[in-house]
Amino acid sequence: xxxxxxxxxxxxxxxxxxxxxxxxxxxxxxxxxxxxxxxxxxxxxxxxxxxxxxxxxxxxxxxxxxxxxxxxxxxxxxxxxxxxxxxxxxxxxxxxxxxxxxxxxx
Amino acid sequence: xxxxxxxxxxxxxxxxxxxxxxxxxxxxxxxxxxxxxxxxxxxxxxxxxxxxxxxxxxxxxxxxxxxxxxxxxxxxxxxxxxxxxxxxxxxxxxxxxxxxxxxxxx
DNA sequence: TATATACGCAACTTTTGAGTTGCGCAAATT
DNA sequence: AATTTGCGCAACTCAAAAGTTGCGTATATA
Numbered sequence: 001x002x003x004x005x006x007x008x009x010x011x012x013x014x015x016x017x018x019x020x021x022x023x024x025x026x027x028x029x030x031x032x033x034x035x036x037x038x039x040x041x042x043x044x045x046x047x048x049x050x051x052x053x054x055x056x057x058x059x060x061x062x063x064x065x066x067x068x069x070x071x072x073x074x075x076x077x078x079x080x081x082x083x084x085x086x087x088x089x090x091x092x093x094x095x096x097x098x099x100x101x102x103x104x105x106x
Numbered sequence: 107x108x109x110x111x112x113x114x115x116x117x118x119x120x121x122x123x124x125x126x127x128x129x130x131x132x133x134x135x136x137x138x139x140x141x142x143x144x145x146x147x148x149x150x151x152x153x154x155x156x157x158x159x160x161x162x163x164x165x166x167x168x169x170x171x172x173x174x175x176x177x178x179x180x181x182x183x184x185x186x187x188x189x190x191x192x193x194x195x196x197x198x199x200x201x202x203x204x205x206x207x208x209x210x211x212x
Numbered sequence: 213t214a215t216a217t218a219c220g221c222a223a224c225t226t227t228t229g230a231g232t233t234g235c236g237c238a239a240a241t242t
Numbered sequence: 243a244a245t246t247t248g249c250g251c252a253a254c255t256c257a258a259a260a261g262t263t264g265c266g267t268a269t270a271t272a
Contacts, residue, residue, distance in 0.1 A: 010116035062218050062269040070193035087176035168239040
C-alpha cells in the first residue's frame with residue numbers, strides 16, 4: 001500500500017502527531033498517552049506517516065523515537081506554490097468572478 | 107457532513123480540479139470531459155470542495171461556473187507555517203537525530 | 213533465567229468515502 | 243408547448259481506511 005503525503009495529513013490525529021514531534025521526537029507510547037487512543041491505533045498512524053517519509057524512526061534500546069522529516073513536508077510547500085500567485089494577484093475576488101463570466105458570454 | 111480542507115485535498119481528482127480552475131473557472135460538465143469520469147462523480151467532488159469553500163459557484167443561465175477560492179487555500183499555507191522553521195533550521199538531519207538520541211540516553 | 217515492557221504485524225470489525233444509477237427541476241432550444 | 247441540456251440530490255454498491263484484539267519478538271529489569 002503506497003501512501004501519499006496528501007492522504008497522510010488528511011487525518012487529524014496524524015496532523016497532531018506531526019505537530020508534536022516537530023517540537024520533539026517521541027515514542028509510540030508517548031504519543032498514545034497524549035491522545036486518548038490505544039497504542040496500536042497510534043502505531044497504525046505512525047506506519048502511514050513512516051511509509052510516506054514524513055517521519056523517521058531512531059531506535060534507542062527497545063524504544064523507537066520518531067522524528068519529524070521537515071524535508072518531506074516541503075513537498076507540500078512545492079505543491080502549494082502553483083496557487084501562490086493566485087492569492088497574490090487576485091486582490092479583488094468579485095472583479096475576477098464578473099470578468100470571467102463576461103468572457104464566457106462571448 | 108462537515109468537510110475540512112485537508113480531507114478535500116487528499117483526493118487526487120480534487121487536486122486536479124483545483125489545478126484546472128485555478129487557471130480558469132469551469133462548469134461540472136467541462137471538468138467531467140477533462141477527466142474520464144461521469145458528471146455525477148465530478149459533481150460529488152465539487153460538492154466536497156464547495157462545502158469547505160475551496161471553490162465558489164457562479165451561476166450563468168443554466169450553467170454553473172466554479173471558481174477557485176485562493177483565500178481559502180491560504181489556510182493551508184498558514185498550517186504549514188508551523189513547520190517552516192523546521193526545514194529552515196534543521197540544515198543537517200543526521201546531526202539532529204544523533205544529538206536527540208544522545209540526549210535521551212541521559 | 214524468569215518477567216515485564218516496547219514495539220510491530222496480522223486478522224478482524226466498523227466506518228467512511230468514491231463512484232454509479234435514477235430521479236426531479238430549471239433554463240435553453242425547437 | 244414539447245424537448246433537450248445542465249445540474250443537484252438521494253439511494254445504492256463496493257473498496258479503503260480507522261480502530262480493536264491477539265500474537266510474536268527483542269530489550270530491559272528483577
